[in-house]
Amino acid sequence: MKRLSGLSLMFAAALCASSAFAADLFIDHVNGYTLDGKGKLQHFEAMLVENGKVVATGSHAALASRAGDARVLDGKGRTLMPGLIDAHGHVMGLGQALRQIDLTPAKSLDAALAIIKKHADAHPESAWLLGRGWNQEIWKLGRFPTAKELDSVVSDRPVWLGRVDGHAGWANSAALKLAGIDKDTPDPSGGRIERDAQGQPTGVLVDAAMKLMAAKVPAPDAQESSRMLDAALAEMARVGMVGVDDAGVTAATVALYKHYADEGKLTARIYAMIGATDADFDLLAKDGPIKGYGNDFLDVRAVKLYSDGALGSRGAAMLAPYSDDPHNHGLLFNTPEQMQAKIGKAIGKGYQVGVHAIGDAANREVLDAYAAVFKQEGGKELRNRIEHAQVVDPEDIPRFVQLGLIASMQPTHATSDMNMAQDRIGKARMRGAYAWRTFLKQGTRIAGGSDFPVESPNPFYGLYSAVTRQDHDGKPPGGWYPQQDMSLPEALRAFTLDAAYASHAETTRGTLEPGKWADFILIDRDIFKDKPARIWSTVVLETWVGGKRVYAKP
Structure with missing residues (x-):
């Protein structure tokens, strides 16, 4: 075995080992964690990788004899885990924010x-x-x-x-x-x-x-768009993000992503959701969904729609008036007929649909629209989603199961909103707000995200919020509505396996099982043994995508 120095290892060269268990990279002496396909936490000491995909995980003794001439990354006991996937972010928005x-x-x-x-x-x-x-x-x-x-x-x-x-x-x-x-x-x-x-x-x-x-703000030119994408990809790699569902892209952005994929410049896997069903959708949908482009670095097989605004600006559509603004119900962006037509158009072309819905009125409108479209056209099998599902009438929550919908939720929204959410909607409606445990208990998959740059893209902030429901100062004591929290394995599943499922990719990524892409990170602590209060301050030491290192902490 050709040994390279631990965490200073550069990009792994693609070498074909001569052993029967071909591997070109042997990652040894790690404190490794992954979920299995059923979401159960597994531990390992070593991992074999061939052509960017996991061959096996196990003990040093079991895998060392199978490593052949593979290059070796000595983990020196560091914690290794699957790279994290953000199921709802805005890549170009992040790049723009970093430059403005x-x-x-x-x-x-x-x-x-x-x-x-x-x-x-x-x-x-x-x-x-x-x-x-x-x-x-x-x-x-x-x-x-x-x-x-x-x-x-x-x-x-x-x-x-x-x-x-x-x-x-x-x-x-x-x-x-x-x-x-x-x-x-x-x-x-x-x-x-x-x-x-x-x-x-x-x-x-x-x-x-x-x-x-x-309409009056000058659009960024091609050079600035590339700078924005470069900035976003660098930041995503820095925080350990190996994949993102990009919630609302244009045809021009898809073209940029394809160019980057062709050039081998994408350092995270992008699942692009076309923004709306207008002219850009018509243009992009001519040839149908794009699946696995550029060695699984780009998919364009979903559509992002909006039903309402946000809670902080009182634009989220509520069934009853805001508790702190009794003449305001928020804003619905569509009539029921318009929402059904948009969902039906996307599903009719074979695209998964994800609809932004924050208020309980918006969630009900979207649930009704999905039910009507499924009855008329089918499409339930496309793994359709509600993005945010932030305040849902408790009577509507079981409909997510009935309609086979994924709840694409952002844990940091709860800890960011806890300073005003109850003032906005009152204590009674909080029963269906940020209700992760209620969704999990009924069997709904939660795809974890951040909605960056609305929130920080750091997925460890999301894991922390999901587990503690506290801010970074540990407030409030015991957590905010702690009965709705997640365990750490559940939160990890939301940001790995179920985020991958939400993008039709659970057989190729999300865990470090044999045959899946070797998308992993090395971090500075064992989050499964450390105090939950320290999860948010986890530092990513290295990020690897497809068996290649895309980030190393300076």
């Missing part, structure tokens, strides 16, 4: 304004200042921020900043003027222009109203 103004660190309006001014001063050449991540709930404003407040730091050019959930945007006066938004501009269907007592726009646009501004 990031307001997520801001704990107050003043702190946000300071970040914006610093960026503006550093980039005098930028015609527009763009960014995202603000959250008025954390700022304790009791209201949305205003254009005038933005004007106080930048008034010479347009500024447009997305809220942390992506369902509202904050503009300065220059941006409002450029977009032609004034007192006479009507609220678009499915959207809202925040106004003052005189009816003048205050600077925040909610949901569909954001399109009024988006």
